[in-house]
Each structure stands twice: as structure tokens, then as C-alpha cells.
Amino acid sequence: MQQRHFGKILLGIGVVFLLGSCSPFSKLQKSGNDDAKYKGALAYYKKGDWYRAGLLFEELIPVLKGSNESELAQFYYAYTQYQQAQYLLSATLFKKFYETFARSDYAQEAMYMYAYSLYRDTPSFNLDQSNTLTATSALQDFINAYPDSKYRDDATKQILDLRGKLERKAYEKAKLYYKTSGFNIASYKSSVIAINNFQREFPDSQYNEELAFLKVDAEFSLAQNSLENKQKERYQEAISYHQAFIDKFPNSKFLKQSEKMYETSQKEIERLDKQEQEREKEKEKLKNPPAKVTAAN
Secondary structure (H helix, E strand, O other), rough: OHHHHHHHHHHHHHHHHHHHHOHHHHHHHOOHHHHHHHHOOOHHHHHHHHHHHHHHHHHHHHOOOOOOOHHHHHHHHHHHHHHHHHHHHHHHHHHHHHHOOOOOOHHHHHHHHHHHHHHHHHHOOOOOOOOHHHHHHHHHHHHHHOOOOOOOHHHHHHHHHHHHHHHHHHHHHHHHHHHOOOOOOOHHHHHHHHHHHHHHHHOOOOOHHHHHHHHHHHHHHHHHHOOOOHHHHHHHHHHHHHHHHHOOOOOOHHHHHHHHHHHHHHHHHHHHHHHHHHHHHHHHHHOOOOOOOOOOO
């Protein structure tokens, strides 16, 4: 019984193998007829069979070199890889195409598809954004090269989308420093630096109100946790950040919290000034001690 069942499985495998080896695609691959392969590749491409079309174009490209068909074969081969979500490979192929066929009618589209393939390969905001920077640069290069292109608006939208990823990445980085600053005083400093960098790079960001407040908070907390000889300077910085914050966001939901830190900073500066004045008085006393009263006097 088991032997009969096993025999059926072997027979099924044999039939599938035989049918596969006798399929039109398999016959086309084995035919050795380049003209038939080229026509077959175009037919598979038009049907949206990217895998088979890609296999045939890949085989044909070396032998078509220098022919009229070579240009279209390379262009379509790049698209077959793009349609199979092989974005890095398609980017490489589209770039090679527009560099090789700079005067081609397809050169502009190929340059755009190179940049767009890189765009499609970019990771989510929480991962390394090196590829995002590369894609942004490629899209901008395309716009510069073809300012009147029909792809210009799409490329512009894609650049804005990529900048959104970079913006979110920078925002999360600044917040991470802020969140961990309670465990390490150096993180207070890093948080302020990261927020300053963010504000310079993304002056119109939706996150700037929150980050402007967090900068006040981080500098205020840094002052509180600093050595006394550093406190006055850092409380003054916190006051400066508060004033910049309320100037830009006078109706912020964080206003009351920032005002409290501002008032405390002022009081702390007054306290530190008073202590400094008292220390100066003590120094003066030590320099000029009162004259001793003698018995004769």
C-alpha cells in the first residue's frame, strides 16, 4: 500500500518535470534562437510576466550588445526587476542605462526610475537613514537635470516624504536624549544640542513647539543637577530658551510649565548672586582684618 502511494508521488513529480521541460518558455530558453527569445521576452513583458521576461532579457543582453534591440532590452530588463521589488538591482540597472544611453528617448525616465527605485528601498524612520539621504540626493539631481519633466511633481513629493522620515528620526533622537537624561547628566547636554540641531534643520516642523519646551526643561534640569559654579550660567540659558519659546509659541499648552521653570531660574540666580556677594565680603574681611585694641589704648 505504501509502495503504491510512493509510486504515485514519483509519477506526479515526473509528470510535472516533463510538463515543465516541455513548456513554451522552457523550449524558448533552449532554442538558441535569439530573435525568438527577444520576441518572447517582449510578449512576456507585455503580459506582466516579469519573472520570465527578466530571465530572457538577462540572457539576451550580452548577445544583443551593439544591436538596435540592445537599448530596449536593457530598459525593459531594469523594469522587470523593479516590478519584482528588486529595488536596489533596478536602481543599478536604470543608472547604468541612462549613463550608457544618455541620448536615448528613455534616458529621462531611466534617471527618474533610478531615483524612484532608491526611494522605494528606503527604510522606516526608526532605522538607519543613509539610504534615505542617497535617494533624496538622487531625486534632487533628477529635478535639477530635468526641471520641466512630467515626473517633477512626483519627485518633489517623494523628497518631502523622505524629509519627513529624516525629520521624524531627528525628533525621536532628540526625545530619546531627553528621556534618558534623568540617568545621565551628559544626556541633558546632548538633548539640548540635538534640539538645537533639529530646529536649525527643520525650522517649520510640527515638532518644534514640543522640542522648544523640552529644551527649556533640559537646560533647567541640567542647571539643577550641575556643580554650583556652573549653575548660574545654565539657569541663564534656561531663561533665554524660555523667552525664545514664549516669543514663538505664546499660546502653547506648555506655557505654565515653562513659566514655573523661568521663575525658579530667576530665584536661583538671585540666591547664587547673594551667596557670591557674601563670599566676596568674607574675602575682604580676611584681607583687611580689624585692628587689635591694645591695653594702652
